[in-house]
Amino acid sequence: MRRSALIASILVLAVACDKQTQAPRDTVAENLTDLSTSPTILFTVFGSREAPKLAPIGVVTTTGLKPLALDDAGWRELDSVYFAAGRKLPVYRNGGAIGELEILRGMWPEDSMPLYEVPGCSRVVPQALARFADPSIFEETVEFLASSAPLAQPSDTRPFPADPEAQGMTLASAVAAAADIGAEDLNGLDFHARWLRTGVGANGRSLLASYIDPDAGDLGPGAGSTAVLVLLAEDSAGTFNTSYQHARVGEARSVDFRRVINYADLDGDGKAEILMEQWRYAAIPSLVLLKHNGVRWADAFSVSAEWCTDQRR
Secondary structure (H helix, E strand, O other), X not given: OOOHHHHHHHOOXXXXXXXXXXXXXXXXXXXXXXXXXXXXXXXXXXXEOOOOXXXXXXXXXXXEEEOOOOOHHHHHHHHHHHOOOOOEEEEEEOOEEEEEEEEEEOOOOOOOOOXXXXXXXOOEOOOEEEEEOOHHHOOOEEEEEEEOOOOOOOOOOOOOOOOHHHHHHHHHHHHHHHOXXXXXXXXXXXXXXXXXXXXXXXXXXXXXXXXXXOOOHHHOOOOOEEEEEEEEEEEEOOEEEEEEXXXXXXXXXXXXXXXXXXXXXXXXXXXOEEXXXXXXXXXXXXXXXXXXXXOOEEEEEEEEOOOEOHHHO
């Protein structure tokens, strides 16, 4: 499975409304995000459970997310307000609120050096260093979501069905066959299946199944061929309908990989949005947000994981 240490490389963000749209090279003043209105901002929480970091993703709206568009002064303002030491932010995992974290320091405190620097880069998007009240309850490495204001999460305590692996493998085999991905292409890949409490479908849950190369992307040699398969499906009366699929096979250097990071209801409609990572060999990864449109899961927002914002000026 792709090591979560790679998440650290995807979390300083050049944003785009969708994967086809590139951020403008010059920021127009009238298009800047107005931080004076205290918009709710979504953050990724990543890294060690003992010293997690945060980075901004976008602005939460009633319809999902929209890009953060800020000039140098705006990024400084975001850092001083949203990453003020002592501020507490709600945290989300697997479709539910799991408590708070506390900001220890922002990007540019007056009495210290910047939290991080990129060699040869004059403009970077801020991160913050935080802490959990009891980090021992989490895994060694975390990948959560956080927001600057609480986001109500649906309450659903219905138990999940047992053995998602068997059903997930059946669905994955069908998707693979339709995409001309053979059994030999899946050999050696990591298979995972689990239920997500998404609020979608008759039972309010989605089945996630995936085959992912453990050496995908820059962790591997970039040679030979490989495949990736990620699917989501909902069941009703025992019948499963595949509502999302990402199936690719080809040269290891050219395959676009995807995996689910975490999910939460961002717009208050009772259905979760799913945050994914997309990457390929020797390329900058991105974050992709999936939203259910009533029929299928579809890309609704993407974030190019660029540490340095100099290139956008």
